[in-house]
Amino acid sequence: MNLHIQLFAGLVDLFGTSVLTITVDPDSITIAQLKDKIIADYPAASAQLSTCFFAKNQDYAGDQDTVTASDELALIPPVSGGQPSLYEITDSTIDVVSVTSKVNHPNHGASLAFIGTTREMTYGQRTVLLEYEAYIPMALKTMATIGEEIDAKWPGTLCAITHRLGKVGIAEASVVIAVSSPHRADCYDASRYAIERLKQIVPIWKKEIWADGSEWKGNQTGPWNPLHAPQADN
Known part of the structure; x- marks a missing residue:
C-alpha cells in the first residue's frame, strides 16, 4: 500500500x-x-x-x-503564530545565530551563547571526531525541564538549547545553549547551570573516536544520578 x-x-x-x-x-x-x-x-x-x-x-x-x-x-508542522521551539535536536550543523535569536528580548540587557565543540586533544589522546546519539523524545522533554528550572531560579531568564547528533568533527559545535536575562550576573549563572544540568539529566550519549579505537563516554564528573536535586548556587 x-x-x-x-x-x-x-x-x-x-x-x-x-x-x-x-x-x-x-x-x-x-x-x-x-x-x-x-x-x-x-x-x-x-x-x-x-x-x-x-x-x-x-x-x-x-x-x-x-x-x-x-x-x-x-x-x-506548527502553524504560524506558534513560537519557535526553544529546545531542538538536529543532525545538521548548528546555526549559533538562530539559537541565540530565540532568547532575544527587549527588556533583557544580557545574553550569552555557550558553544560546546569537539576538542582534538584530551589527556594526551587525539580525538578524530565525536559521535552522538539520543533518546530524542526524552531529551527534548528534559531540555524543557532545564528551562523551567532556570525560570524558577532566575525569573524571567530565557534559555534555548540545540544539540547535534551523529558525527561532529574537530572544532565543530555539538551543543549551543543561549541564555538571556535583564542583568548579566543571572545570565552567567543560568548559562553555567544549563550545561551542567544538560550533562546530568539529558539522555544524550557521546562516543569518542580515535585513530585506533573508540569508546562511549558516560558521566565523567563523579557518580551519575539524574534524580539528584540540582546543586545549590555557589
Whole structure:
C-alpha cells in the first residue's frame, strides 16, 4: 500500500518534495505506526516530526487512528503564530545565530551563547571526531525541564538549547545553549547551570573516536544520578 502525504512549509525543504510517498505492507496502519515508519526511513527528520501532527481527510488525527490508501493525508508542522521551539535536536550543523535569536528580548540587557565543540586533544589522546546519539523524545522533554528550572531560579531568564547528533568533527559545535536575562550576573549563572544540568539529566550519549579505537563516554564528573536535586548556587 502506498500512502501519499502532503507536506508544507519547512517540511518541503526538509524532505525535498511536497508529497511524501510511504510504502507499507498492511492495508491499514495507525498514525503512530506511520510516524515510526517515516522516522525509520528518514531518521534525520525525527526532531522536526516530533512537533508535527497528521491530518486525515482534513481533520487532525490521533496516534491510534487508522489510515488507508484512500485517505487524504497531510503532515502539519506548527502553524504560524506558534513560537519557535526553544529546545531542538538536529543532525545538521548548528546555526549559533538562530539559537541565540530565540532568547532575544527587549527588556533583557544580557545574553550569552555557550558553544560546546569537539576538542582534538584530551589527556594526551587525539580525538578524530565525536559521535552522538539520543533518546530524542526524552531529551527534548528534559531540555524543557532545564528551562523551567532556570525560570524558577532566575525569573524571567530565557534559555534555548540545540544539540547535534551523529558525527561532529574537530572544532565543530555539538551543543549551543543561549541564555538571556535583564542583568548579566543571572545570565552567567543560568548559562553555567544549563550545561551542567544538560550533562546530568539529558539522555544524550557521546562516543569518542580515535585513530585506533573508540569508546562511549558516560558521566565523567563523579557518580551519575539524574534524580539528584540540582546543586545549590555557589
